[in-house]
Amino acid sequence: MLRKALPLVALALVAGLLFVFSPDSAESPPAPPVAPEPTLTERIAPQALPEPRVESPPLPDAAQPVAASTPPELDAGPPTPLAVDGGGPVESGAPPPPAPVEPAPTPPSFAIDAGAPAKNDPRFTIRWGQPGLCGEEPLERLAQRRASLLSTFIGVRRAGTTVFRDRDADPAFADLVGDSLAQARVIVTRLLGPRADVALPVIYVYANGEQMRDVACVNTATQGYYDGAIHLPATDPDAYRTIVHEHVHHVLNAFGLRKPMWLHEGLAMYAADERWWEDPRLGLTTWLRGRHLPFPALVEAFPHTADELFAGAAYYQSYQMVSFVAARSGRGDFSWLVDGLVAGTLTAQTCFGDSVGLTADQLESAWSAFIQAR
Numbered sequence: 001m002l003r004k005a006l007p008l009v010a011l012a013l014v015a016g017l018l019f020v021f022s023p024d025s026a027e028s029p030p031a032p033p034v035a036p037e038p039t040l041t042e043r044i045a046p047q048a049l050p051e052p053r054v055e056s057p058p059l060p061d062a063a064q065p066v067a068a069s070t071p072p073e074l075d076a077g078p079p080t081p082l083a084v085d086g087g088g089p090v091e092s093g094a095p096p097p098p099a100p101v102e103p104a105p106t107p108p109s110f111a112i113d114a115g116a117p118a119k120n121d122p123r124f125t126i127r128w129g130q131p132g133l134c135g136e137e138p139l140e141r142l143a144q145r146r147a148s149l150l151s152t153f154i155g156v157r158r159a160g161t162t163v164f165r166d167r168d169a170d171p172a173f174a175d176l177v178g179d180s181l182a183q184a185r186v187i188v189t190r191l192l193g194p195r196a197d198v199a200l201p202v203i204y205v206y207a208n209g210e211q212m213r214d215v216a217c218v219n220t221a222t223q224g225y226y227d228g229a230i231h232l233p234a235t236d237p238d239a240y241r242t243i244v245h246e247h248v249h250h251v252l253n254a255f256g257l258r259k260p261m262w263l264h265e266g267l268a269m270y271a272a273d274e275r276w277w278e279d280p281r282l283g284l285t286t287w288l289r290g291r292h293l294p295f296p297a298l299v300e301a302f303p304h305t306a307d308e309l310f311a312g313a314a315y316y317q318s319y320q321m322v323s324f325v326a327a328r329s330g331r332g333d334f335s336w337l338v339d340g341l342v343a344g345t346l347t348a349q350t351c352f353g354d355s356v357g358l359t360a361d362q363l364e365s366a367w368s369a370f371i372q373a374r
Contacts, residue, residue, distance in 0.1 A: 139217075146215035150204060159185075165205040169234035177203055177232075180240040184247040187271050193335030198254040201247070202229040209233040221308045226250060244272040257341055260348040262298040265315050266322030267334060277316040282309075284316045289371055293317055295363075299348050321352060324370050328356035 153164035158178025165174055181200060189196045206212035209223065212233050218225055224232035224242035226249040232242050248268040257263075277284050298318060325337065337355050340346035346354055353363040 142215065142217070149211075149215055153204060159200065161200040161202060163203045163205060165234065166207040166211065168207040169205050173205055173234040173239070176239055177205060177243065180243040181247065183240070184244040184271075187244060188247055188251050191267070191271055191333050191335070192251060192338050193333065195255070195335075195338075196251045198251055201226070201250045203243070204229055204231045206231070206233045208235045219308055219311070221311075228253075241272040241274060245269065245274070248272075252338075255338060255342055257338065257348075260299040260351065261301060261314075262295075262318035262321045262352070263337070263348075264318075266318035266320070269315065269319040270322045270326075274319070277312070277319065282312065284313060285374070287313065288317060288320060289374075292367070292371075295321075295352055296349065320371065320374070324367060325352070325355055327370065328358075328366070 149166075150164065153166055155162050155164045156174050157163075158174055159182045161181065163174045163177050165171070181203065185197065185200065212224075212231055213220065213222060216222070216225065216231070223236055223238070224230065224246055226246040230243060230246040230250070232239060232246075236242055245268040248271050249264055252258075252264055252267075276282075293314060298314060298321070322334075326332070326334070329336070337346065337351065340355065341348065341351060353360060356366075358366055
């Protein structure tokens with residue numbers, strides 16, 4: 001998502017690291033990293049939706065479609081009558097009972113609706129670089145464990161950067177990462193112009209998601225994150241989108257743009273063509289047609305300490321805010337928007353409406369019409 005940021009989840013993590021780079025075909029372990037000022041953004045992965053609470057997007061492996069098992073062969077003979085709830089058997093040839101109708105998903109509800117004050121809600125008070133879901137473990141100890149783990153990774157050159165992988169990660173995954181990063185570079189340059197062709201980030205590949213999350217202050221839906229480098233597990237089934245998403249954060253940070261958050265997360269999802277929000281079980285499309293989080297609240301806050309559903313809503317609204325700007329401007333790129341922010345002719349606080357020439361009142365009306373038509 002992440003995000004990136006997903007900022008979403010910040011902790012005192014290592015943002016700048018000293019590495020020993022090896023030639024393209026050779027592998028060698030990096031030098032132990034150094035822990036700088038944390039800046040973290042994450043991409044949330046497809047998440048399962050257990051009852052009774054709908055979890056945040058998207059769906060994990062456990063929620064992917066599973067092929068039906070091959071039915072056992074039936075013994076020859078008359079068919080066995082089928083039992084019906086509360087009734088007797090159904091005779092052979094009788095119509096089966098109607099399938100139960102699943103209730104329509106209930107749109108998520110939040111304490112804050114459009115226009116309500118956000119300054120007192122803790123989900124809007126976290127800034128990029130602040131600690132996230134670290135539990136009781138001191139940040140310094142967590143950073144030490146992380147640095148110790150990363151110092152054991154093997155480094156190989158791919159796509160003009162270094163990919164460090166855990167020794168248990170599939171070596172072929174480094175090739176996939178290199179190809180994905182090369183594509184991400186092309187996509188982001190098309191969206192943001194030639195200035196987006198910046199030095200590529202270092203990438204860390206973990207053996208699995210559990211290993212990655214064990215040394216990062218992120219929630220269980222996190223599939224990857226950015227903190228000056230890109231981190232993802234070798235088990236990520238959607239590694240290409242994760243890398244595109246996180247590379248957007250890398251480029252925007254290279255421009256010196258750490259906000260607005262909605263542009264970071266929304267553009268990252270837009271570039272990666274993420275579609276997890278379409279899952280009807282999340283109820284996000286229905287929710288956004290009826291209300292939205294306050295636009296100003298999505299400028300600085302990276303809700304990485306929020307519950308996963310709320311974080312997913314912030315991601316989804318950010319994506320639609322970027323889509324709204326694209327539709328209103330009639331352009332297929334966002335270089336003009338980034339140029340305005342870098343030059344100071346647009347500000348992070350007001351660029352959502354200002355960039356498309358709308359006052360606050362006009363913005364609400366135009367936004368509502370845009371969302372209803374989606």
